[in-house]
Amino acid sequence: xKLTGAQALIKAIQDEGVDTVFGYPGGQVLPIYDALYDSxxxxxxxxxxxxxxxxADGYARATGRPGVCIATxxxxxxxxxxxxxxxxxxSVPLVAFTGQVPTPLLGRDSFQEADITGIxxxxxxxNYLVEDPADLTQIVREAFYVATTGRPGPVLVDVPKDxxxxxxxxxxxxxxxxxxxxxxxxxxxxxVDAAVKAIMASERPVIYAGGGVISSNAHQELKRxxxxxxxxxxxxxxGLGGFPGDHPLSLGMLGMHGSRYANYAxxxxxxxLAVGVRFDDRVTGxxxxxxxxxxxxxxxxDPAELNKNVPVDIAIxxxxxxxxxxxxxxxxxxxxxxxxxxxxxxxxxxxxxxxxKEGAIKPQQVIExxxxxxxxxxxxxxxxxxxxMWAAQYYTYNNPxxxxxxxxxxxxGYGFPAAIGVQVGCPDEVVxxxxxxxxxxxxxxxxxxxxxxxxxxxxxxxxNGYLGMVRQWQELFYNRRYSHxxxxxxxxxxLAESYGAEGYRVESxxxxxxVLEQAVKSKKPVLMDFVVExxxxxxxxxxxxxxxxxxxx
Amino acid sequence: xxxxxxxxxxxxxxxxxxxAGLFSxxxxxxxxxxxxxxDDPAISRMTIVVEGxxxxxxxxxxxxxxxxxxxxxxxxxxEAHVERELVMIKVIADRTTKLEIMQIADVFRxxxxxxGPKTLTLEATGTEDKVNAxxxxxxxxxxxxxxxxxxxxxxxxxxxxxxx
Numbered sequence: 013x014k015l016t017g018a019q020a021l022i023k024a025i026q027d028e029g030v031d032t033v034f035g036y037p038g039g040q041v042l043p044i045y046d047a048l049y050d051s052x053x054x055x056x057x058x059x060x061x062x063x064x065x066x067x068a069d070g071y072a073r074a075t076g077r078p079g080v081c082i083a084t085x086x087x088x089x090x091x092x093x094x095x096x097x098x099x100x101x102x103s104v105p106l107v108a109f110t111g112q113v114p115t116p117l118l119g120r121d122s123f124q125e126a127d128i129t130g131i132x133x134x135x136x137x138x139n140y141l142v143e144d145p146a147d148l149t150q151i152v153r154e155a156f157y158v159a160t161t162g163r164p165g166p167v168l169v170d171v172p173k174d175x176x177x178x179x180x181x182x183x184x185x186x187x188x189x190x191x192x193x194x195x196x197x198x199x200x201x202x203x204v205d206a207a208v209k210a211i212m213a214s215e216r217p218v219i220y221a222g223g224g225v226i227s228s229n230a231h232q233e234l235k236r237x238x239x240x241x242x243x244x245x246x247x248x249x250x251g252l253g254g255f256p257g258d259h260p261l262s263l264g265m266l267g268m269h270g271s272r273y274a275n276y277a278x279x280x281x282x283x284x285l286a287v288g289v290r291f292d293d294r295v296t297g298x299x300x301x302x303x304x305x306x307x308x309x310x311x312x313x314d315p316a317e318l319n320k321n322v323p324v325d326i327a328i329x330x331x332x333x334x335x336x337x338x339x340x341x342x343x344x345x346x347x348x349x350x351x352x353x354x355x356x357x358x359x360x361x362x363x364x365x366x367x368x369k370e371g372a373i374k375p376q377q378v379i380e381x382x383x384x385x386x387x388x389x390x391x392x393x394x395x396x397x398x399x400x401m402w403a404a405q406y407y408t409y410n411n412p413x414x415x416x417x418x419x420x421x422x423x424x425g426y427g428f429p430a431a432i433g434v435q436v437g438c439p440d441e442v443v444x445x446x447x448x449x450x451x452x453x454x455x456x457x458x459x460x461x462x463x464x465x466x467x468x469x470x471x472x473x474x475x476n477g478y479l480g481m482v483r484q485w486q487e488l489f490y491n492r493r494y495s496h497x498x499x500x501x502x503x504x505x506x507l508a509e510s511y512g513a514e515g516y517r518v519e520s521x522x523x524x525x526x527v528l529e530q531a532v533k534s535k536k537p538v539l540m541d542f543v544v545e546x547x548x549x550x551x552x553x554x555x556x557x558x559x560x561x562x563x564x565x
Numbered sequence: 566x567x568x569x570x571x572x573x574x575x576x577x578x579x580x581x582x583x584x585a586g587l588f589s590x591x592x593x594x595x596x597x598x599x600x601x602x603x604d605d606p607a608i609s610r611m612t613i614v615v616e617g618x619x620x621x622x623x624x625x626x627x628x629x630x631x632x633x634x635x636x637x638x639x640x641x642x643x644e645a646h647v648e649r650e651l652v653m654i655k656v657i658a659d660r661t662t663k664l665e666i667m668q669i670a671d672v673f674r675x676x677x678x679x680x681g682p683k684t685l686t687l688e689a690t691g692t693e694d695k696v697n698a699x700x701x702x703x704x705x706x707x708x709x710x711x712x713x714x715x716x717x718x719x720x721x722x723x724x725x726x727x728x729x
Contacts, residue, residue, distance in 0.1 A: 134587075137633070138633040158633060316628055
């Protein structure tokens with residue numbers, strides 16, 4: 013069967029089980045958009061390519077299926093860059109297709125030409141420049157395989173226009189031949205034995221769980237392991253929801269803005285079981301003071317993460333789902349002891365807290381109310397900044413894939429397009445983007461996308477009139493010199509309405525709940541402008557480079 | 566210390582850029598890099614000399630392994646191996662110095678590959694030390710141009726860095 017390259021491309025994408033793509037058309041992707049037209053593939057037209065990349069990322073994180081985005085050459089492709097880097101840092105399976113100038117024009121600074129494979133080399137797991145339409149189906153097969161296996165990540169496929177418009181015989185992709193790519197599964201049996209022995213011998217174990225638990229769907233295994241070994245579990249920002257937040261063994265998040273009890277438990281433990289984490293500086297603080305008394309077991313699918321930041325005692329390469337299962341087969345049930353009592357005492361003594369203030373709205377309170385109104389069943393996305401930390405602290409995540417946030421790259425403007433992707437992937441669920449007034453304006457144009465595609469996404473802006481996190485650092489470390497962090501905002505209600513969405517401004521605490529209830533009921537996208545306490549700080553806080561048990565309140 | 570690393574890669578477009586980019590991005594310093602295809606035209610082999618301690622090398626190796634095109638990596642520094650580098654040196658040579666230079670070439674078993682009216686071009690292969698020594702010996706004669714390929718290396722005996 014003769015097809016154009018573009019038709020073969022779309023068919024190959026559909027053969028991967030993809031039913032939805034996010035994108036933005038342009039000159040060099042005209043053949044691809046023409047093939048899309050009657051392909052049956054659902055296309056969400058975003059308002060900016062960055063929005064398309066984040067939406068595909070949010071879709072992938074919420075559903076566990078790869079996210080797909082399409083952009084044209086040049087500026088379309090470069091606009092994807094932040095979204096690709098974001099997916100790379102957080103290990104999200106994303107496949108990006110870009111148009112490219114026709115092969116004979118490559119390298120001549122042609123109109124809308126950018127060397128996107130060169131540009132994205134450091135921020136993709138792998139990328140391809142297609143040189144023959146006959147290669148398309150095989151490349152698509154490989155791209156999805158690489159993106160979704162091992163440590164997931166973004167893959168980019170650059171398609172010159174003469175390739176997408178050229179003719180090719182359609183053939184099913186053959187077996188994969190990638191001698192350099194072998195995703196790990198089970199862990200080394202001897203090391204697993206050693207880890208099990210160390211856990212059984214420990215008196216004060218703590219589990220430090222990250223995004224790897226969620227991407228490998230190992231949350232049930234983790235829960236069983238924690239319960240059998242009576243080990244308290246603290247998660248990273250990326251790991252929230254990987255262990256039920258309301259579980260008696262849960263310590264919430266650790267690190268710079270983690271709970272005191274999580275950081276105390278890490279400091280005091282004699283065994284640290286680190287699963288699907290990468291010992292990020294925002295987690296460890298001063299490395300020498302991180303779990304100083306513990307034997308450290310680190311399990312990760314990416315060998316490069318082992319011994320990268322922290323030397324570990326037992327390093328296991330493997331897929332968490334497999335390795336935790338191996339461990340569960342050998343572990344025996346332990347009984348609760350003095351350690352659990354100590355941890356419970358810390359939990360009681362040092363809860364997360366904020367001071368209510370008469371007549372003012374505290375952002376933490378808004379987030380707690382979102383939890384109450386949705387029964388904790390919402391999918392939460394966030395932007396980046398203070399609101400993101402409050403969303404991590406004051407909403408309890410009991411299910412994997414319920415907290416979706418830009419962890420590694422820290423991308424302001426991520427949350428709203430991501431929420432759109434989440435809503436597309438989970439049409440029957442309630443989706444909230446918890447936002448700041450600064451962040452939301454970085455991709456506010458996606459209101460158009462949400463309205464056009466009738467996606468009832470809820471955006472809750474914690475509006476303090478500042479770039480709050482930067483302001484907080486200026487307050488604490490730069491002598492309150494608020495250099496360029498104050499920001500006059502538009503009328504968010506009118507803005508929402510002009511796009512055809514609903515908008516509410518909330519200035520009194522008594523209105524929080526009714527507005528949230530109204531938003532959840534609404535079939536339209538809703539933008540809520542919560543006017544919150546201006547100079548509220550995120551606490552507790554470990555100053556950068558400090559020991560994690562020395563926290564400011 | 567300097568490590569010699571043998572790397573087998575798929576001979577795909579951009580593979581050199583991927584490998585070289587990874588080194589600079591992660592702050593690893595490449596001392597030399599030689600690349601060419603193997604007996605299987607689909608597979609190329611790189612010999613990379615990289616500066617760093619044991620921990621740096623562990624990270625280099627792991628990061629290289631993450632590249633989809635990289636098939637196999639061998640740090641052969643500590644193992645018995647043969648290493649060679651090829652150098653070409655163009656030296657200013659007049660009637661009186663030509664003979665002296667040819668004698669030096671003899672000592673180093675270098676070949677004269679071009680005999681110009683005012684220059685001689687020598688070619689030599691050997692270990693890095695030998696190439697350095699030849700360069701030093703010729704320095705008094707005014708070197709016009711010098712070029713080294715970078716080291717290539719292979720394990721001795723039954724050990725190998727191939728897929729067979």
